Amino acid sequence: MLMGAPGCGKGTQSPEMKERYGICHLSTGDMLRDAIERRTPNGLRVKEQMASGDLVPDEVVFGIVKDAIRQPECRYGYILDGFPRTIHQAQMLEEVEGNVDHALVFEAPDQVILDRTSGRWIHKASGRSYHEVFRPPLVAGKDNQTGEPLVQRPEDRREVAQHRLELYKREVQPLVDFYASRGLLHRIQANFPVETVTAAIRSILDPIAYATGLK
Numbered sequence: 001m002l003m004g005a006p007g008c009g010k011g012t013q014s015p016e017m018k019e020r021y022g023i024c025h026l027s028t029g030d031m032l033r034d035a036i037e038r039r040t041p042n043g044l045r046v047k048e049q050m051a052s053g054d055l056v057p058d059e060v061v062f063g064i065v066k067d068a069i070r071q072p073e074c075r076y077g078y079i080l081d082g083f084p085r086t087i088h089q090a091q092m093l094e095e096v097e098g099n100v101d102h103a104l105v106f107e108a109p110d111q112v113i114l115d116r117t118s119g120r121w122i123h124k125a126s127g128r129s130y131h132e133v134f135r136p137p138l139v140a141g142k143d144n145q146t147g148e149p150l151v152q153r154p155e156d157r158r159e160v161a162q163h164r165l166e167l168y169k170r171e172v173q174p175l176v177d178f179y180a181s182r183g184l185l186h187r188i189q190a191n192f193p194v195e196t197v198t199a200a201i202r203s204i205l206d207p208i209a210y211a212t213g214l215k
């Protein structure tokens with residue numbers, strides 16, 4: 001599972017991990033945005049909280065995660081991106097699924113986090129993430145692989161991003177302690193170029209993937 005402040009690079013690294021290890025990528029942020037777009041009851045319930053950068057209720061997000069991990073494409077394993085985000089969510093997950101295998105926390109200074117969210121552009125269908133300055137697409141406003149248009153998220157407005165960062169800081173330390181106490185925590189220095197961060201993740205996960213026959 002991946003923890004880290006909004007904009008630290010979880011969504012950027014996840015597609016690479018998904019492909020390399022053949023496991024599915026479950027981003028609670030993406031699933032909630034999808035529910036809002038499809039106007040499902042959960043989507044309608046969480047729309048305002050998401051837009052203001054607040055966390056949505058634990059039971060809503062856990063319900064979505066529980067359904068997702070039962071899908072056949074997740075049978076070889078999954079990356080949890082953005083969940084759990086509170087101790088209560090971590091306990092709910094542990095009760096139903098047991099321990100996660102590894103918890104990666106991405107660490108970067110506040111200013112880097114805010115600069116990254118403010119210039120972010122997303123390709124919705126694939127989740128590929130770009131940045132105006134740090135990771136521009138080949139053609140401005142278009143996805144590199146499909147040429148489809150890129151979009152920005154409402155919660156990336158600077159004042160909302162600042163609020164999300166403060167919330168994250170409040171919630172993260174207990175979670176870090178929770179996974180450290182179980183011997184599952186790995187720290188990733190996320191304030192490096194994308195390829196350097198990818199290499200750091202591979203150095204942790206490749207040996208495990210080989211050992212468990214995932215690769």
Ligand code: AP5
Binds near residue numbers: 005089119194
């Ligand atoms: P969610 O979608 O999970 O947002 P987040 O965790 O806040 O993280 P982001 O997706 O914003 O950032 P990221 O780390 O994926 O960064 P990215 O790779 O895009 O959650 C949204 C909302 O949903 C929450 O606020 C909450 O309301 C709700 N929610 C979700 N889960 C919940 C839960 N469990 N409980 C309750 N509520 C929940 O990178 C950012 C930018 O930086 C991109 O432009 C990218 O190109 C660039 N970049 C990435 N890496 C690098 C690098 N190494 N160098 C330079 N640029 C980089």
